[in-house]
Amino acid sequence: MSSSEPGAPAEQGGGDAPQRCGLIALVGRPNVGKSTLMNALVGQKVSITSRKAQTTRHRITGIRTEGRAQFVFVDTPGFQTRYQSALNQSLNKAVTGTISDVDLVLFVVEAGSFSLKDAQVLALLKQRIPTILVANKLDTVHRRSELAPWLKSMQERHDFAEFVPMSAKDPKDVARLLAVCERYLPEQPWWYEEDELTDKSERFLAAEIVREKLFRLTGDELPYTSTVLIDRFLEEPGRQVQRMVRIAASIVVERESHKAMVIGEKGERLKRIGTEARQDLERLLDAKVFLELWVKVRSGWSDDAARLRAYGYE
Numbered sequence: 489m490s491s492s493e494p495g496a497p498a499e500q501g502g503g504d505a506p507q508r509c510g511l512i513a514l515v516g517r518p519n520v521g522k523s524t525l526m527n528a529l530v531g532q533k534v535s536i537t538s539r540k541a542q543t544t545r546h547r548i549t550g551i552r553t554e555g556r557a558q559f560v561f562v563d564t565p566g567f568q569t570r571y572q573s574a575l576n577q578s579l580n581k582a583v584t585g586t587i588s589d590v591d592l593v594l595f596v597v598e599a600g601s602f603s604l605k606d607a608q609v610l611a612l613l614k615q616r617i618p619t620i621l622v623a624n625k626l627d628t629v630h631r632r633s634e635l636a637p638w639l640k641s642m643q644e645r646h647d648f649a650e651f652v653p654m655s656a657k658d659p660k661d662v663a664r665l666l667a668v669c670e671r672y673l674p675e676q677p678w679w680y681e682e683d684e685l686t687d688k689s690e691r692f693l694a695a696e697i698v699r700e701k702l703f704r705l706t707g708d709e710l711p712y713t714s715t716v717l718i719d720r721f722l723e724e725p726g727r728q729v730q731r732m733v734r735i736a737a738s739i740v741v742e743r744e745s746h747k748a749m750v751i752g753e754k755g756e757r758l759k760r761i762g763t764e765a766r767q768d769l770e771r772l773l774d775a776k777v778f779l780e781l782w783v784k785v786r787s788g789w790s791d792d793a794a795r796l797r798a799y800g801y802e
């Protein structure tokens with residue numbers, strides 16, 4: 489099974505070819521392998537930069553610069569299909585906004601399957617943005633012959649630009665997907681240095697990771713007004729062999745009841761948030777990380793414009 493040819497010509501790295509750069513969103517229901525794929529696409533070293541003019545509306549999860557192309561991957565944090573609360577509906581709206589101005593969408597599903605939850609996510613996608621169907625976990629499909637009719641049924645559901653059946657765990661497949669994506673990036677100068685990674689951006693990344701774990705592990709219960717602040721971000725100086733970073737962060741919630749929710753029974757939930765965030769940060773920062781988490785109650789903080797500004801939300 490191979491991907492179809494898109495309209496735009498393929499670009500080879502190097503030479504005098506123009507630079508390409510663009511935003512790519514990965515979407516899909518939980519558990520289809522988005523995180524695995526994102527990590528594989530971005531590679532070992534993730535460069536994160538916080539506030540650039542072009543990307544203020546996006547949460548950047550990774551940048552990959554390869555040959556003449558710069559792939560800027562953005563997150564769609566609230567893509568929530570599990571619960572149908574008003575909160576999530578408004579979140580989904582925000583996400584629809586986020587993906588309405590990317591250059592390319594990767595819609596990830598499990599090869600050979602399409603559930604109601606997949607359909608709910610697909611329904612949020614705009615027809616006019618090129619969308620690639622990534623049929624992931626191909627390695628688990630034993631009867632390959634069944635894939636052709638499945639792909640055909642998928643084409644009837646949405647006008648996909650291409651199909652890429654693959655496994656996020658196979659580096660060759662990941663390289664092939666990257667090459668396909670490259671053709672959809674607009675010709676324009678890169679937005680980031682080839683190897684951009686600043687102190688500020690690492691702090692931002694740390695806050696984003698803790699925030700992601702916080703919302704993932706509290707599910708639908710915690711109001712979206714809760715946030716994460718980095719109180720301290722210190723790199724142990726002079727360590728040649730392995731970086732060592734000490735981070736202290738505060739999870740700021742609005743009520744005592746929310747605080748209890750975040751901490752969980754015997755502190756279990758907070759511990760899990762901390763462990764998962766630390767593991768991700770160690771990989772992303774390529775460092776040994778010590779992460780200290782605090783939960784603070786700031787009643788009505790989300791209504792206080794001045795405080796919001798102080799926290800970096802404008």
Ligand SMILES: Nc1nc2c(ncn2[C@@H]2O[C@H](COP(=O)(O)OP(=O)(O)OP(=O)(O)O)[C@@H](O)[C@H]2O)c(=O)[nH]1
Pocket residue numbers: 516517518519520521522523524525624625626627628654655656657658
């Ligand atoms: N066999 C196989 N397993 C995969 C593949 N890609 C991901 N997985 C597994 O699928 C599970 C879910 O992967 P994740 O990357 O966490 O999925 P996700 O879509 O990010 O899930 P959420 O974070 O819940 O949205 C993990 O156990 C992965 O190891 C693949 O290509 N083949």
